[in-house]
Amino acid sequence: MTGTRLEVLSTAGKRSGRGKAVRSLLRYAILLLALAFFLFPIIWVVSTSIKLPGEYLKNPPVWIPQTPTLIHFTNVMEAKGALALRNSVIVATSATALTMVVGSLAAYSLVRFGTGGRHLSFWLLSQRLMPPVVLVVPFFLVLRTLGEINPALGIDSHGALIALYTVFNLPYVIWMMRSYFQSVPADIEESALVDGSSRFAVFWRLTLPLSLPGLIATATFAFIFAWTEFLFAVIFTRTKAFTLPVAIAGYTGSQGSNWGQASALAVVATAPIFLLGLLVQRHFVRGLTLGAVRG
Amino acid sequence: MTTSIPLEGQPVVSPRGLGWSARRRRDGWLMVAPAVLLILALGVYPLISSLVLSFRRWDLQSHETPFIGIANYAEAVADARHWGSWANTLAIVVSAVSLELLLGFGLALLLLGDFRGKRLLLPLLMLPVMMVPVVVGLTWRMLWDNQYGPINHLLGLVAGRDVNIVWLAHRDTALAAMVVTDVWQWTPFMLLVLLAGLTGVNPELYEAASLDGAGWWASLRDISLPGIAPVVAVAVLFRALDAFKLFDLVFMFTQGGPGTSTESISWYIYQLGFRFFRLGYASAVSYVAVVILTVVATVYVARFLREIPE
Numbered sequence: 264m265t266g267t268r269l270e271v272l273s274t275a276g277k278r279s280g281r282g283k284a285v286r287s288l289l290r291y292a293i294l295l296l297a298l299a300f301f302l303f304p305i306i307w308v309v310s311t312s313i314k315l316p317g318e319y320l321k322n323p324p325v326w327i328p329q330t331p332t333l334i335h336f337t338n339v340m341e342a343k344g345a346l347a348l349r350n351s352v353i354v355a356t357s358a359t360a361l362t363m364v365v366g367s368l369a370a371y372s373l374v375r376f377g378t379g380g381r382h383l384s385f386w387l388l389s390q391r392l393m394p395p396v397v398l399v400v401p402f403f404l405v406l407r408t409l410g411e412i413n414p415a416l417g418i419d420s421h422g423a424l425i426a427l428y429t430v431f432n433l434p435y436v437i438w439m440m441r442s443y444f445q446s447v448p449a450d451i452e453e454s455a456l457v458d459g460s461s462r463f464a465v466f467w468r469l470t471l472p473l474s475l476p477g478l479i480a481t482a483t484f485a486f487i488f489a490w491t492e493f494l495f496a497v498i499f500t501r502t503k504a505f506t507l508p509v510a511i512a513g514y515t516g517s518q519g520s521n522w523g524q525a526s527a528l529a530v531v532a533t534a535p536i537f538l539l540g541l542l543v544q545r546h547f548v549r550g551l552t553l554g555a556v557r558g
Numbered sequence: 559m560t561t562s563i564p565l566e567g568q569p570v571v572s573p574r575g576l577g578w579s580a581r582r583r584r585d586g587w588l589m590v591a592p593a594v595l596l597i598l599a600l601g602v603y604p605l606i607s608s609l610v611l612s613f614r615r616w617d618l619q620s621h622e623t624p625f626i627g628i629a630n631y632a633e634a635v636a637d638a639r640h641w642g643s644w645a646n647t648l649a650i651v652v653s654a655v656s657l658e659l660l661l662g663f664g665l666a667l668l669l670l671g672d673f674r675g676k677r678l679l680l681p682l683l684m685l686p687v688m689m690v691p692v693v694v695g696l697t698w699r700m701l702w703d704n705q706y707g708p709i710n711h712l713l714g715l716v717a718g719r720d721v722n723i724v725w726l727a728h729r730d731t732a733l734a735a736m737v738v739t740d741v742w743q744w745t746p747f748m749l750l751v752l753l754a755g756l757t758g759v760n761p762e763l764y765e766a767a768s769l770d771g772a773g774w775w776a777s778l779r780d781i782s783l784p785g786i787a788p789v790v791a792v793a794v795l796f797r798a799l800d801a802f803k804l805f806d807l808v809f810m811f812t813q814g815g816p817g818t819s820t821e822s823i824s825w826y827i828y829q830l831g832f833r834f835f836r837l838g839y840a841s842a843v844s845y846v847a848v849v850i851l852t853v854v855a856t857v858y859v860a861r862f863l864r865e866i867p868e
Contacts, residue, residue, distance in 0.1 A: 290668050291675075297665055298679065301686050301746060307708065308697040319700075324708045369593035376586030383590070390601050392855060394803050396824040397844035400611065400831045401604030430600040433593055462585065491690040493806045494824065498832060508692040508806075515699065515810055522700055529693040540688040544681050548754045551687070555792045556751050557758070 308533075312336070312526035319522050335527035344528050347510035351532070353421050354506060355489040358428035363482050365429070366436030371466060373437070374444040375452070384441065388553070391434040399498055402427065406499060419501040427499070428489040435553065436485055442554035443477030444470060480546035483539050490536055507532040605848075612842035618835035630842035639818050640843055643826040650733060650822070651801040654740040655794060661741065662748025667778075669753055683746045691743075695810025698739040702726055702811075726811050729819040736807050736820075744801075748793055755789030756782060791862040795855070802851070823847055 310328055311319050312335055318325040340348075369387075372378045379386075403418075410417015417423060447470050455465045471478070493508040500509060511532060514525035543550065549557050612630055616623045634640055669676065686694075701707050702725040714721040725731045763781045772780065805824035808814060814821040814829065821829070827847075830840035 287673070290673070294665075294668055294679065298682060301683055301742065304694075304697045304701060304742065305685060305689070307701060308693065311700060320706055322705055323711050324706060326708075365592045365596065369590040372586045372589035376582055376589070378583075378586035378590050383594075387593070387597070390597055392799060392851075393601075393605070394799075394824065394847060394851065396803065396805065396827045397608065397848050398601075398604050399828065400837050400840050400844065401608040402600075403831070404607070404611075404837070405600070405604060426600060430596050433597060437593060487688065491692075493690075493692050493809070494803075494828075497809070498828070508690055511690075511692050511696055512809060515696065519700075519703065519706060525696055526700075529690070529696055532690050533688075533693055536688050536690070537685060540684060541681055544684060547684055547687075548750050551747060552751060552792055552796060556754050556789050 335523040339524040347507045351506040354424045357425045358489045359486040361429045362432045370440035432485045439481040443474040480543040483543045484550045608841045614838045616838035643821040647822045658745045658748045665749045666752040686743045691806040751793040755786035759785035
C-alpha cells in the first residue's frame with residue numbers, strides 16, 4: 264500500500280532513470296547529513312565520558328579519544344552516582360507500577376462501564392496540560408506538612424517523588440490504556456461473562472493479556488517520564504533522595520573540570536532508556552501523542 | 559464500535575438479574591476512585607490552595623500570611639522581569655516549534671516509502687527524543703563551550719579563522735543556542751509524527767490525482783497537506799505545550815543569566831518560590847500562566863482540533 268503511494272508522490276513528474284538515480288542519491292546525502300547532526304551530540308557525550316581531562320579540555324577539540332579510560336565511571340559511582348542510580352530505579356519503578364495499576368483500573372472502567380461519560384475522560388486528560396511549575400509551590404507546602412507527620416513522605420523522600428510522578432503520569436496512562444482497551448472487542452468479554460466468568464476474571468485473563476503490548480509500551484513511557492524528570496526532583500530532594508538528573512545537573516557549576524564524570528553519569532542515565540525505548544519503538548508515535556496519532 | 563453499544567447502556571440480556579446495572583455503575587466508580595482521589599489530592603487541591611495563596615503575602619520567613627487582595631496580581635502585571643520571562647519563553651517556543659515543523663516535514667517527505675537502510679535509520683532518529691533533558695543540556699553545554707567546544711571549532715574551519723563566540727554569555731546567542739538544542743532534540747518527534755500522518759493518507763487519492771495529471775507539487779499541496787493537517791495540529795499543540803515548560807535547558811545553560819536576561823517562565827517562578835521564598839507572589843505569577851495557557855489552548859483546540867478522536 265505504502266509502496267504504491269510513494270511511487271506516486273516521489274516519481275510523479277520526471278520518470279527518466281537518470282533523474283531517479285540522482286534524486287535517490289540526493290535523498291541519501293541529505294538523510295546521512297541529518298543522521299550525523301542527530302547522532303553527533305550523543306557520540307560526543309559518550310566519547311567525553313572516556314576521555315581524560317587533558318583531552319576534553321583541549322583546543323582544538325580531540326575528536327577520537329587517544330587513551331580511552333573508564334576512570335570517570337568508577338569515580339562517579341563511588342561519589343554520588345551509585346546513590347542517584349539507586350534512587351532513580353526505586354522512584355521510577357515504584358511510580359510506574361503504581362500508575363499502571365491505578366490507571367489501568369480507571370481506564371477499564373471508563374471504557375467498559377462508561378463511568379462518568381466523556382466529561383470524566385476529558386477532565387482526566389486536561390490534568391496533563393498543566394505546566395508542572397505552577398504546582399511546585401503548593402506541592403512544597405503539602406510535602407512540608409506531610410513531612411512533619413511522616414518523614415517518609417516529606418521533602419527529600421522517595422515517597423514524595425513516587426507520589427508526584429504517579430499523579431503526573433496518571434492522566435497519560437489512563438488515556439493510553441483507554442485507547443488500548445477500546446481495541447479489545449466488547450463481545451469477546453460479553454460472551455465470557457455469559458459463560459459465567461466474573462468481571463474481574465474477564466479483565467485479568469482476557470482483556471489484560473489482549474492489551475499486553477499496549478500495556479508494556481505505556482508502562483515504558485511512564486517509566487521514561489519518571490526517569491527523566493528534573494524540575495520536581497531538583498526542588499523536592501536535597502541530600503538523600505536525589506535522582507540521576509539532579510546528580511548530573513550538580514556537575515554544571517564547575518567550569519568544565521568535571522565534564523568527564525558528568526558525562527559518565529549521563530551515559531549511565533541514558534543507556535537504560537535507550538534500550539527500553541528501542542523495545543517499544545513500534546508504539547513510539549502513538550505513545551508520545553497520547554494515542555492521537557497512530558504510527 | 560456498534561458492537562459495544564449494549565455495554566455502554568443497559569445490557570439487553572442481563573445474566574445477573576435485577577440490580578445488575580446499578581452494580582455495574584458502582585463497580586465502575588470503585589475502579590476509577592483511586593485515580594480520581596489521587597488526582598484530587600495532588601492535582602486539584604494544590605491548584606486551589608495555590609489560588610488562595612496568590613491573594614496572600616506569604617514569605618517563608620514570616621509566620622503572618624495576610625490577605626492582600628489582588629496586590630500580587632497587580633505586581634505581576636507591572637513586573638518587567640515577569641514579562642521578560644514571557645518574551646524569552648515565547649521567542650524560544652515559536653522559533654523552535656516552527657523550525658521543528660519545517661525540518662520535520664522535509665525529512666518526513668524524504669523518509670516516505672521503502673528504501674534500503676530505513677529500518678536502521680528510524681530507530682536511530684528516535685534517540686534524541688528519548689534523551690534525559692538534563693543530559694541534553696550537559697551535552698550541548700559542552701558543544702557550545704567557547705574554548706573547548708567543537709561548534710566554535712567547526713565554525714572556525716568554515717570561516718577560515720579562529721571563532722570565539724561565547725554562546726551562553728549573551729542573551730541573543732544563548733536563546734539561539736537553546737532553540738538549536740531544542741530543535742535537535744524534538745525535530746525527530748515532529749518527523750515521526752508527520753511521517754505517520756503522511757503514511758496514513760489514503761493512497762487512492764494520490765493515484766486519482768496522478769491519473770488526473772497532477773504533478774509532485776500539486777499532489778503535495780492538494781492531498782498531503784490537507785491529509786495531515788489534523789496530525790500537524792496535534793503535534794504542534796503537544797510540542798508547544800511541552801516547550802513552554804522550558805526549565806532544564808535554562809538550568810543547564812545560563813541559570814537565567816547574564817542578569818535575568820534568559821529567564822523562562824518556569825525558571826522565574828522557581829526563583830520566586832525557592833530563591834526569594836515569595837510563595838504568594840510565585841503563586842500569582844503561576845496563575846497568570848495557567849489562565850493565559852488555558853485560554854490559548856482552548857481557542858487552539860476549538861479552532862484546529864474540532865474533531866478530537868474518540
